[in-house]
Amino acid sequence: MKIEDWFHGLRGKAEKIEEKWPQATEQERLVMADQLFYLRQVSDRVVDLWLQFEEKLSQTIRQVKQMEGQVPDTEDQSDSAASAIHTLKKEMKKDEEKNDAPLDMKEQPLDFEHLFRRGEGFYHLRMFTDAKACFAELVAAAPDWETGRLYYAYSLLFCEEREFALREFRFLCKVASSPTIVAISYNAVGCMLAEEQQWLEAAQAFKVALETKPDQEDARFNLALCYYMDKDAQESVEEISKYLQEHEHDWEAQMLWLRAAHQLQGMDEAAELEPPGLLQLPTRELESETLKEMADLYEAVGNYHRAQICYRFLTERLPKEGWTWHGLAWNTWLIAGTRRAATLMKKAISLAPDQTDFLFSYGWMCLFDGEIDNSMNAFRKVLEKDSSNRLAQSGMIAAYEKSGEIQAAKQLAKTFLEDEVPFLHALGCFHLGRLSMIEENWILAEQYFSRAAPFGDQLREIPIYLQLCASKQGKTIAVDELLKT
Template sequence: MKIEDWFQTLRTKAQSIEERWKEASEQERLQLADQLFYLRQVSDTVVDLWLQFEEKLSNAIRHIKQMEGQLPAATQEEQAETAMAKEGEALVQKEAGKTAAKEAGSEVKHGKLPQEMHAYEPVFRRGEGFYHLRMFQDAKKCFAQLVQESPDWESGRLYYAYSLLFCDEMETAFREFRLLAKSASSPTVVAISYNAIGCLLAEEKQWLEAAQAFKTSLEAKPDQEEARYNLALCYLMDGDAQEALDEIEGYLQKHEHDWEAQLLWLRAAHLLFQMDETAELAPPASLTLPNRELDSETLQEMAHLYEAVGNYHRAQICYHFLTERLPKEGWVWHGLAWNTWLIAGSERGLTLMKKAISLAPGQDDFVFSYGWMQLFDGNIPGAILAFRHMLEKDSENRLGQSGMISAFEKVGETREAKRLAKQFLDDSDPYIRSLGYFHLGRLAMIEENWRLAEQYFQRTLPHADQFREIPIYLQLCASKPGGQAAESELVQP
């Protein structure tokens, strides 16, 4: 039997036990538990045999190279080179409060291995094997022994620090990384250690201190790209949008297809627009189109961020991929319809919106969007019909009422529009009240009552981020000579 077939048999047995467990009786579960214990013993034996084989193989290769003259003799100092793989880097997603792992490999060269360290190389190889098998408790024991017997072996101490980290011994890991950062002779080890320190600080949301650690990592090794990515992320989480953009654009120059970096750029650009609507940003040339390989959650977030920065074509592509993957989800078709309408107009957009409504007929947002498209394409009767359909189900539906206000405004029925808008002012929701003031301000502008319009717009300022037109409207009101408003019409403080 081939070894692949043997392992497939073991995987099948484990899967069978998992599937049978739920419906098994108490006696059957005892038998299944025995089978699991047996499989665990098999696994432990295989790992141990593999480690012995790996050690023997490494020794054989090294000795053969020595005999062929490709390496110095064992009695001389020899070069040792190992790989630190999958460094844990704290990546905190904005607003979600979650952390994820961004894994990257880094080659760590130790320089010449002193003769007295040769005796501990089997321990190092064994610990390295456990580490790459993600058996971090076993790896920690091996590297703890190595560090005690050979404290100057920098790569061994680095493996020890990461093993502690993955065993959730954060404080001890932090101390080891700090020791390496201060004492290591290898710039690579120093850079990796400061990067790890930054990640641990970022886990505690100490953004300023974490950013300083990432900067120090880059000072030790300017091409430490993981630290550059993490520095950009720290800036973003600390609200420094422009600094985040500067760093991530530098990262994207070397990693143009890194979708996580593209996503970070979009988040930073969105934040900058929120702080300064006049900011002009051109996406870097390396910001590539979304692709089908991304998971649905990532495509959805990218679509929202593309929409926020006005890149409707790329948002449309994200939703197109999502419709292929989630063809029965109304919100996907709604997103595709909305962005298609913004790009190409109503002919295609309305058709897609109808599909969204058919998949989620109870979703008022979709009906509102359908009416809104018709309103701005000049089909006032069609828009009013959509908004009235919403109000027939719920006469207090603020979304439907808001659509009707805009429709009345279009046809010049300002009195009816005012009546509806003033109902918003008694709502318990501060945002709804601000929306009412916004509508009333626009209606006052139509009547050229600039003084009253300015007062209405001033009352929307607590939610100004929801109404991007407010600064422009206030400037317009300030530039006018000022119409006279009756004392009863003035907004009371």
């Protein structure tokens, strides 16, 4: 049977009940009332199943596009506040299960129930303009119907009438009697503020939502996201850890914890982090996005073995994605050297020949293994594709240095001094300082390293080189004093 025929049959049953009702006996009306109740259950179930299908379809499309390289990477997706903001559906569903009716509907006049049901149907089918019209009529006729007003506010929001939507949400925050309605409204206000990157104000709204209804799950997730976006890493980790206690399989929450932990680690290397639940060790059960975030965090703290495990799982799941093999190769190289990693890196390059970062990584691995010619060939291939690639140029300088071609290295390094980007200018000074050391020009080397010193956290050899230069000149100046010059 076609789905159109099935719906036509259901509609026909409703029409027959409508026709027979005026002349029906009391007993017949009881039977027809049971039939109407059954049809209502069918309708609610269809909407629920459609929503589940829509969510799965959207997720599958997103995953396929990601595998085909048609969407931005996970960092870009997660850092968009709008992409991570949870919606009304979870809380509404939860309250319907508790009360057998949506929130305050039991107390409302039956005369307007048809308007609510119709508007609710339009809303869940994402026909927001029609939903707005129904709920506008409902609010005008029954202004105290809080759930109807909440749906009206959301319909306004999704119709891009943000100012009116915000007004409705704020009104419900002040006057609604239902804690659930108040909490959902504050959560919605917070979401709207977050979309405007007003992180402090948004966080305050989410806090009030949680104070009103402590089990408002979406508000806790959104609060953790606000903290993360506002660089309050410790608070973000604490809030998302609480959320994961109840939702350990939520991959978005897993990713947020990992990113907040990574952010906290960057602020305080001594910070002690205890991963919650499934994040304690990488497993095949985790989503691809979560595994990638775990790998990034492990690399940041120097745990290359666990990062390697993450990428091993990713290569099994996404064998045609070059970035998974590149991550596996890079961490394998850090653990076991070029001989074990070279084949893996070549696999990554073969899958993504236009990805210059993979070529650079291969060249860098060869350079540290003493294969100067292979490293130069790799760097040259990168520069053929992008002649201004500073990463490849930096690799060439290091290769020239190792092969004894000091003048060629100096000539290329001096081009960095013309760069307007402060770090790249400092990198040029760093290279020239090393080359001056080879020539035993300790005074010039010290001058170059001093100019690069503001980036000592990224060029970590600088304090050692400054100390060596001072020693060669017979100085006893402390390193911290050298860095201030």
